[in-house]
Every structure is written in structure tokens, then in C-alpha cells.
Amino acid sequence: MSWSNVPTTDAALEGDAIRHTGVLVVIPAYDERECIADVVGEVGSAGFHCLVVDDGSRDGTADIAAACGAAVVRLPINLGVGGALRTGFRYAVDHGYTTVVQVDADGQHVAEHIRHLVAALDDQSLDMVVGSRFADDGTYPMTYVRRLCVRVLSFVIRRSGKVGITDPTSGFRAIRSPLLGAFAADFPAHYLGDTFEAVLVAARRGYRLGEVPVEMRERQGGRPSADLYALVQAMLRACTVLLTGTTFDLPARDNDRSRP
């Protein structure tokens, strides 16, 4: 796919401010007190509404986020990223938002890129846009094993979903209705279900996916949520999805009204 029609200069995007009214930035957060204030502030100054879904944190993340002016939904127990995201999707649908941009709470995503993801949704009439670390120049630092795993997952999506997503485990994504509504109804909660599996199933069910190159920072604090053990789990998941099919219900996209 090509990104040639993605506006990248700020001037080209200035006129899009009105589009941002229907956009909600959802930040799933679990024990991220060191970073959450910066992330909320950054998203706010980029001009987006911001919802922090506190995933049962015990370090006061929710209070910090609320003090920074974010809307906060507090899950009473830790559900994992998938559960936190589905809560965010439901909140977005309930409050009339048509687009959700998912941003990690650890500060590795650059809020300036949110508008690029949203612009790609509109300009290429896509249902989901993934912010990719590799689509650009591949300089993002990553261990060899992790990079290999990501390549395999990407290969699976290309073969099975017929779409090129170079960074399927990226947690930086924009999702628009009708896919948003479908994800609000059912979304996988297990590890990597929220990233890899959601991308794969959406592609298979006829939703239009794309990716946009983004720069990512090193984690600003907290601990990495995905270690080697987790990646092994991810590979197992990829195998089970291919063997047993999907683990959540996603209605096929209604292609009659797909092209505006």
C-alpha cells in the first residue's frame, strides 16, 4: 500500500480540526503513574478528547489522569488491555464518537501522529489504521527475537488477511465505525488478542485496514508489558487462531455501503 496521499505537513492538516470532534483518544492504563500525566497532557494539547481507562491500577494512575483533565473510567479489577479497550470502545459509542484512537499510556506513542492516523482513515476510507514502527525506516530498536516474532505475525496477517501490516502488535491504532461498533460489542481479552488477533479478524471479515509510518519513543517509565514469555504466547496464539479460527464474533463488513 502507499502512503503518498497521507498529508504529513501540519499546514495540510490544519483544516482538519473540525474532524477531530468525533474522535476520542482512548488510553488503557495499568499502573502507569510515572507517564500518564505527560501522555494525557500531550494528547490534550494535540487537540483531542481523551479517555483514560484505568485497568485496576493500584498506584493512583486514575487520580493523576483525572487531575490532568482526562475523562477516566475505572475498572474495579484488572482485565488486561483487551478488556480496557472494549470499555473504551463502549464509552465512545455511548457518547457518540465515531472514531477511536488507541494510545499506550507508557509514553512511547507520539501524540502528534494521532492526526496522521485519523487523516489516513478519512483520506483512504479505511476502517482501521495501524501506526507502524517499521513502515518507515526500520530503525526502531528491538531485540532480534522480538523482531522475528513480529515478522512471523505480520506474515500470517498478509497470508490469511490479505493485507500488509508490518507492525501487527502495535498498540497505536485508529478505528472507525462500523468497526468501532463491532469491537464495542465483542473484543478479545486475552494477551495479543487485542492487537494481532483483532487486526487479523478484521481483515478477514472484509474491513479495510491500512498502516501509517510513525516514530515511537522508548518507554518513558513503568515496565515493558511484553517480555519473551509473552511473545512465545503470541506465537502460540497465532497458531491456535489459524487452527481453530477466531475467538470472538465480528460481523462481516457490509460492503454495499462501504464506498462513500
Next chain:
Amino acid sequence: MSTTAKQALVLLLGGIVIGGFILRLARKRLLSTRYAIGWLVIGGLVAIAAILMPFVGRLGRLANMTPTAVLLTMSSVLLLAISVQLSISVSLLQERLRTTAEAHALLARRLDELEQRADH
């Protein structure tokens, strides 16, 4: 006393112990009635297996197995079935817990919004 009779006696005692233990757990409300009944049925099955030891012996001869092997095989299959059933229950409960937690969080947020609006 023959080996089979000894085995039957042990099984019978085992069944009674299981039954007593389950009843005690149920009375302390550590076990819900549904599972208590399930385990009592299993205790009953063990007791019945004890009574049917001669029959199990004949069954074993048909399959060229000792009565002990027949009983062990049967109990392994039973335990496997129970574990799978419990795993299914736990998965279902996790899904329900997740849905409930999400609804709880969204409702709490909604309440906050409404309270803030009422204050102004």
C-alpha cells in the same frame, strides 16, 4: 479375603469418605449445591463401582485388562471430563466477570458525570 473383595472394600470406604467430606463442605457453604450434588453423584458412582467389582473383573477379562486397570482407566476418563467441565465453567465466569466489570466502570463514570452536572 480375595484381592477383589479387598479392593471393593477400599473403594466403598473411599466413596463414603468422599460423600462425608462433600456434605461437610456443602454445609460450610464452601461448595454450592450444584457442585455438591455433582460430587455426591461421583461418590455414589465409586461406591457402586465397589459393589460391581465382580462385573468390572469380567469386563476387564473381555478387554484383557486387570480389574484395577479397568477402574483406573474409568476414573481417569471421569476426572478428565470433570476438569474440562470445570475449565469451561471458569472460562464462562471470566467472561461474565469481565462484562460485569466493564459495565460497572461505565456506570460509575456515568454517575460521576450526572453528579457533576447536578452540582452546577
